[in-house]
Amino acid sequence: MIPQEIIRKTRNKKELTKEEIDYLIKGISTGDIADIQAASFTMAVFLNGLTKDETLNLTLSMRDSGEIIKFKDINGPIVDKHSTGGVGDKVSLMLAPMLAACGAYVPMIAGRGLGHTGGTLDKLDSLKGYQTNVGIQLFQKTVKEAGCAIVGQTKDLAPADKKLYAIRDVCATVESIPLITASILSKKLAAGLQYLVMDIKCGNGAFMENKEEARKLASSIVNVANGANTKTTAILTDMNSVLGNTVGNVLELKEALDYLSGKTPDSRLKEVTDVLCSEILVNAKLAKDNLLAKAMLQNVIDKGYAYERFVKMSSMLGADTFILENYDTMLPKAKYVKPIYPQTAGYVSKIDTRKVGIGVIVLGGGRTTPIQQINYTTGFTSFCQIGDKVDTKTPLCYVHSENEDNIKEVIKLIQEAVSISEIRTEKESVIIEKII
Ligand code: URA
Numbered sequence: 001m002i003p004q005e006i007i008r009k010t011r012n013k014k015e016l017t018k019e020e021i022d023y024l025i026k027g028i029s030t031g032d033i034a035d036i037q038a039a040s041f042t043m044a045v046f047l048n049g050l051t052k053d054e055t056l057n058l059t060l061s062m063r064d065s066g067e068i069i070k071f072k073d074i075n076g077p078i079v080d081k082h083s084t085g086g087v088g089d090k091v092s093l094m095l096a097p098m099l100a101a102c103g104a105y106v107p108m109i110a111g112r113g114l115g116h117t118g119g120t121l122d123k124l125d126s127l128k129g130y131q132t133n134v135g136i137q138l139f140q141k142t143v144k145e146a147g148c149a150i151v152g153q154t155k156d157l158a159p160a161d162k163k164l165y166a167i168r169d170v171c172a173t174v175e176s177i178p179l180i181t182a183s184i185l186s187k188k189l190a191a192g193l194q195y196l197v198m199d200i201k202c203g204n205g206a207f208m209e210n211k212e213e214a215r216k217l218a219s220s221i222v223n224v225a226n227g228a229n230t231k232t233t234a235i236l237t238d239m240n241s242v243l244g245n246t247v248g249n250v251l252e253l254k255e256a257l258d259y260l261s262g263k264t265p266d267s268r269l270k271e272v273t274d275v276l277c278s279e280i281l282v283n284a285k286l287a288k289d290n291l292l293a294k295a296m297l298q299n300v301i302d303k304g305y306a307y308e309r310f311v312k313m314s315s316m317l318g319a320d321t322f323i324l325e326n327y328d329t330m331l332p333k334a335k336y337v338k339p340i341y342p343q344t345a346g347y348v349s350k351i352d353t354r355k356v357g358i359g360v361i362v363l364g365g366g367r368t369t370p371i372q373q374i375n376y377t378t379g380f381t382s383f384c385q386i387g388d389k390v391d392t393k394t395p396l397c398y399v400h401s402e403n404e405d406n407i408k409e410v411i412k413l414i415q416e417a418v419s420i421s422e423i424r425t426e427k428e429s430v431i432i433e434k435i436i
Contacts, residue, residue: 003027003037010044018057025061029160035167042164042173050178055220056227058178062186063228065160069136069192071105074144077284078192079104081276082184083199084217085117086206087357088242088383091199091273092120092150093256097309098277100147101300103286107143107191108150109157113366115207116357118252121152122366126250126332126376130319138317146313158186175207181220189228196225196232197279199272202432203240205353211236211432218435231283236432237272241351241386243430244269248365248379250331251400257327260307268385268430273297275431334377334400340411345391346420348384355417356380359410363401375402384418386427 001023009016016024024041027033050058071078081095096106110120110132121132132152134142142149153162161183168174168183188196198221201207202214218234225232244266246255259265259273278293280286287293300306315321323330360366363378383397390396396418401407 003033007037007041007044010041010048010050013048015051016054016057021054021057022061025058025065025160028163029065038164039167039171039173042168042171042176042179045179046173046176049176052223055178055181056224059182059185059189059224060228062158062160062164062182063189065186066158066190067136067156068190069107069140069157071107071140071143071192074105076103076105077194077286078107079195079280079284080106080108080188080191080193081197081199081280082188084180084184084201084207085114086201086239086243087117087353088244088247088252089118089201090120090123090244090246090252090256091269091276093123093253093310094259094273094306095277096148096150097260097313098273098297098300098306099280100309100313101305102277102281102296104147104280104284105143106148107139107193108148109153109187109191110150111152116205116354116361116366117207118247118249118357118360118366120150122374122376123249123253123256124150126253127314128320128323130314131317134317142313142316146316147309148313149317150313151317153187158190161186177217177220180217181224185221185225185228188225189230193230195280195284196230197276197283198222198232198234199276200234200236200435201239202236203238203353204351205242205357206239215435222435233279233283234435235275235279236435238428238430238432239353240428241353242356242380242383243272245383246379246381247356247383248360248363248400249374249376251377251379251381254327254331257307257310257324260301260310261304262301268427271430279434332377334375334402336401336404336407337398338401338407338411339395339398340414341392341395342390342418342420343415344420346389346422347424348386348388348390348396348418349421349423349425350419351384351386352417355413356383359399359413359417362406362410362413363399364403364406378402380414387424389424390420
């Protein structure tokens with residue numbers, strides 16, 4: 001086979017065979033196919049798309065480019081959730097131990113922040129000692145004994161995706177439905193999942209801003225994952241405001257720990273977490289229906305079982321558990337904490353959520369270069385929601401910063417991001433629809 005002839009076919013909108021896709025992906029993984037050829041292929045896909053069969057074959061080929069993890073001697077369904085990325089989205093941190101406490105096993109391969117969105121791995125890296133970069137054996141052992149493990153992609157897991165992702169990132173070919181589908185699912189399928197729920201974020205803080213695009217991505221992922229024998233459904237959720245009260249790594253970790261220890265959570269964060277967890281519990285037959293699933297979830301929070309799972313997972317992965325037992329006082333804190341007030345009093349009518357995510361990057365809590373060391377303590381707390389009343393005494397949020405100089409810039413950014421009106425606007429429902 002000749003690489004340029006395969007690329008030419010995609011460029012000319014001709015369907016590729018499974019053998020051609022396998023050849024291309026194998027060559028990309030080994031380096032026999034040059035990065036410029038891989039880049040051309042991603043641009044041809046970006047411009048012309050792929051058929052359903054091609055997307056499935058690409059996903060399977062990328063999954064098979066590395067090791068496929070097997071879990072032996074475990075007595076329960078192997079499940080996971082994946083979000084397409086948002087602002088303030090800390091659901092994975094609660095969902096994995098909650099599902100583990102309900103009898104599921106959750107081998108979660110998570111990512112770092114991408115663009116303006118936060119990443120689960122960065123949030124966990126803010127916990128002293130927690131290793132997100134572990135070998136497959138420790139990953140398997142942690143899943144087996146704690147019921148869940150949240151780690152990063154190892155070098156042996158879907159290496160074709162690692163290579164293609166880095167190429168797409170610098171060739172303007174990230175936002176392609178078949179490429180996103182294959183990228184996410186190659187890693188998820190390599191983790192040996194039986195059940196998956198996708199949280200497809202939709203709105204001004206998500207990669208898919210409108211419902212049409214979000215629905216297309218959801219259908220593509222659901223079709224391919226089910227075609228690969230992982231029972232998958234997708235929930236479209238709103239990302240037109242911050243999810244929960246906090247944005248920023250250690251601040252989100254603290255909100256997640258508060259949630260797991262039974263403190264009253266933000267209602268939208270609870271709704272998203274409950275819906276995604278229930279979807280898995282019902283699909284995996286651990287609960288008969290959503291009502292029972294919600295009761296199980298409340299029980300594992302009330303009895304402290306979910307928190308115990310989080311502590312067990314973290315300690316197996318190297319975290320200092322003394323910090324977890326005393327997280328209120330022991331988690332690191334930023335040097336400066338200041339309220340951000342609105343310029344006029346009124347009701348929050350709209351939030352440019354992407355700008356809030358950018359605010360975290362300005363504070364050093366997200367990256368502007370791939371290997372940048374980030375400030376885990378920075379971000380926002382008590383972030384306002386649509387419909388909230390704000391004035392000179394009630395702030396839009398509090399900014400947490402390590403550096404006094406960038407606070408002024410961030411105050412301006414947040415004041416621009418939050419629109420105020422004299423009339424109260426009702427919040428949109430956070431759960432938009434389910435795609436099966
Ligand atoms: N997350 C991934 O893992 N891959 C993509 O292409 C987009 C989001």
